[in-house]
Amino acid sequence: MVSPTPSRNNPEYAAVLRTFPKLPKKKLLERLALPEGSVRVVIDTDAKNEIDDQFTLAWALLSRDILKIEGVYAAPFSFGLWQESFQRAHQVKQSLSRPQEADAALLSTFATWLEKLEREGPNALDPIFNLPGEGMKRSYDEILTIFQKLGQPSQGLVFHGSDRFLSSVADPVDSPAARHLIAQAFEPSDSPLYVVAIGALTNVVSAMLLEPKIIENIVVVWTASYPSTSKRTTHSLNLEEDLIASQVLFDCGVPLVYLPGYQVGAQLKISHPEMELWVRGRGAIGDYLYSLYTNNPLHAYKKPEDFFGRSWIMWDLINIAWLLNHQWVPSDLMPSPILNDDKFYQDAGAGRHLMREAYGVDRDSIFRDFLTKLQGVIQ
16 A cells, blocks of 8 residues: 655645635734644544554543533545555675665664565465554444443544545545544634544545635644754654645645654653552552553554663653643744655745744653643542
8 A cells, every 4th residue: 555646746736725814923823823722633643553643542531621522533544655665675685696785774664564575475475554544443343442431422523534535635534533522623613623633644634625615713732743944754654644735734735733742742651650659559650551552553663672761752742741831842833844745844925824832842741741640530
């Protein structure tokens, strides 16, 4: 499964972008203001992809005094975008010829996948290369599991999302999640609806393509990739899986709070001893999060030999942290970049609409709040 190659320069893309309303600068600045007090929220998550989504959803559900959660959406996911490169690595390893320098780098990148394939047989990596729709269904079930472990009702709150990634801006993926987002965006309110996006953007951007006017009433809070000023090509699953959706997000003018993963969210690390001391034993949810930490599905290809001296990044906590206390995630207003087809950020020059971008995190305050609320589960 290979994602379609987008092109921002084709007439179809430009025509679709013109369907979005242009927010006056005053309204855009109002939407990008730092949140205070309780906020309306929907959460879009590829919850079964990794383990940080479950931690993030649990923290959000334990913070409902501030977060008025109106819906949780299952996002599609798949590592299929790397399948061709992996197959090339496998062919190189099978070859008797000495690998070239580029091939050696490829072998290093996929070393643990290749070891797993050799150790467990030809179907060992099937869960990694699942189709996006299967990933979405697994995420849906995982969302329900987090509600259940917390003893919170999920009826009427959890929705299936897209069964595929975008193939074109002219072909949005209709789904219960997209329709619910549209409906909630148009609910009468004095405040915007914050869309917490912690996966590929297919559900969120499909809703905007189906009904462009919702950008007047929402603020998208998304984590992925490098800072927009970086000169590096991105290697971020949230961005790469649905590159078309990612490009639309930066181009369409929706109020956007961009929370870079690398160099910013990457500071949100927690170690195994911390998990043992402060997470395990904190009710059914604490035990479940601990089991996820010690049985992380990403170990299928990262495969750390032990936990000694190691930690794991809980990337997605940054979204909830910014909503709960913006001082924990300092940010600035800056022009939205262009995300080109080669996955580089480009400076769009004067006249580009503004977005808000994070440049740091207060790691300790974020985890103290999360762990304190987890303590409350058993009190």
